[in-house]
Amino acid sequence: MAMTMTTMAATETASGPAGHVPPSKMEVSGLDVFYGANQALFDVDMNVAENRVSALIGPSGCGKSTFLRCLNRMNDIIEGCKVSGNVLLDGNDIYARELDVVQLRARVGMVFQKPNPFPKSIYDNVAYGPRIHGLAENAGELDEIVENSLRRAGLFEEVAERMSASGTSLSGGQQQRLCIARAIAISPEVILMDEPCSALDPIATAKVEELIDALKQDFTIAIVTHNMQQAARVSQYTAFFHLGKLVEFGETEAIFTNPEEKRTQDYITGRFG
């Protein structure tokens, strides 16, 4: 199965020598985004490291969600949104004319701010992606994918007895882990998370954070968060956005202990934003 191979390759990379700089999974350069006449992002250059968690922080409206949505072209469905610049996935331009956005999104999955399970059963929610992409040859394989995904999302034990219950009947934290299970069921290479914990209570948040930490073994993760502690806890790289510009980007430890820019310092110490 394709997933197992990815897993093995990923484990190898992650267990490389200490201080080893991981290769970039996605490379962004000169990215400008316009919503109609408003420019939301100005000339952003940033790389997303493979099998690491990159956190995007910054005050509301700074463009961090916009940046995230450029990585799997979710901005395409917003009326009047114009993107220019280079976004490469494994060295290939994802805004290239011949690229199929459906295949891109199968490789770059997304988890949203508000849990958004489909009004279907828990099983059908997770099986949604594998079904539309034809990942399972038969019912047994599909069962396996669903169970695997739920296990990796840490939800299987809680829902094993009621796979046919509606996904919307779960609690908020469970719904968000269901959405994560749904995203990893199609074995993407990158998972984008747009404030995945902002609608959750502290306990559910802790569970999702643990999950993110475990998932970076197999996936490249980019997460937008308003919660600075969360960024410090889960990420290896942090990018600070302000007013549509990438102010500072580097290893999380460096950003939080010894930022180069005064604005970054002010923001992470809570002086503005």
Add this chain to the structure above:
Amino acid sequence: MQLVILLIALGAIAALGYFLARRKLLGGGTGDTAIRPHSMPGYHGWYVALWCALPSLVVLLFWLLFEGRILEALLVSHLGPEIAALPGEMLGLLLNDIRNLAAGDAVSRDADPALMAAAERYGAMRTTARAAMLGGGLALAVAGLAWSWRRVAPAFRARHRVERVVRGVLILASFVAVVTTVGIILSVLFESIRFFSIVSVGDFLFGLEWSPQTAIRTDQVGSSGAFGAVPLFTGTLLITLIAMLVALPVGLFSAIYMAEFASPNVRNAVKPVLEILAGVPTVVYGFFAALTVAPALRGFGDYLGLDVASESALAAGAVMGIMIIPFISSLSDDAIIAVPRSLREGSLAMGATRSETVVKVILPAALPGIVAACLLAISRAIGETMIVVMAAGLAAKLTANPLEAVTTVTAQMVTLLVGDQEFDSAKTLAAFALGLALFLATLALNVLALYIARKYREQYE
């Protein structure tokens, strides 16, 4: 005439009361201004104005309701016992003549002196009654003004009283609609009961032959009348089915296009145009069906070697389908738009295409709304009259062939009630029984639609 004077006077007194109350409350310099009034001056004004107008208007309403009957009773008691003993219709005719005579209109019999005297007496009584109404109404208004004006004081809770009246008016308004509905049901019900005393319920509901002509003279042949409604119901169902076959795909697909695929510019241009369809009078659809669609279908049928009646279920059903497209598209559009954006994005982010998203996520989520839209459209199609009268024919044939002429419940009701009628024959009363059946069917569909929409609606916060 007195009525108009009274209404104008009531308005004037109410306005006067409004200003008097305001002035009293605003102090007139008596030192009361030190206390902050419980209610704004306007509320006190309205309180007094309402007391001026409302009691009078209520009395006036009852006066107008019962005046005629009381005057009649007085008149009959004056005319003497032999008149009062006349049968109902004769008495009614006589009273009608007296009224007309009093008003100076044409009369159906020779005006003998007794009649003239009665008319004169009636006229005099009427004049007195109207004068009494005018006087009483005005007196009541002035009394209301005086009484309520005395109560105006800073501590008086005028606002609560006015709010109560406002609530009463709102309740009354909704009550009128409900009472009217109940009234319609009851009138149809009672006439239907009369019909079912002539024709049994079983014959009506399960009879296979519909031929409502009854003999006018006893020597007429072959018109005993048959009131089996099954051919009408099957005709209605056939046409409704054809209409839904046209309207459901077209309406649903256009709703999906509008909600999911169209750019805002296209949507803003096309949606109103589509909704114009809902504004076309049904009689226009009717002659479109009868004069354009039906001949075209017959010509096409000839070309294929099919025998198409010049008034066919297919023509009527197809045009009716076009008529109900806007119902389905507009209501389905609302249901689709109500599906949260987050579900769309969730599906698209999984690498689903737009149409996969529509089929697998959006339509299931919007299904209750779409089903409700369809049921409402069906009940609209069942009740539609003009198109079928003009295009479906009148032959009550029991057939499932859409190329033949069929008739519907509504079309038969029209033919039964058009022209001069006698209201004690089964032929006329049959229309009420059909109406009752139709009403119950559409009522059931509407209730079902509401139930489905409410029960299966996904709760999105």
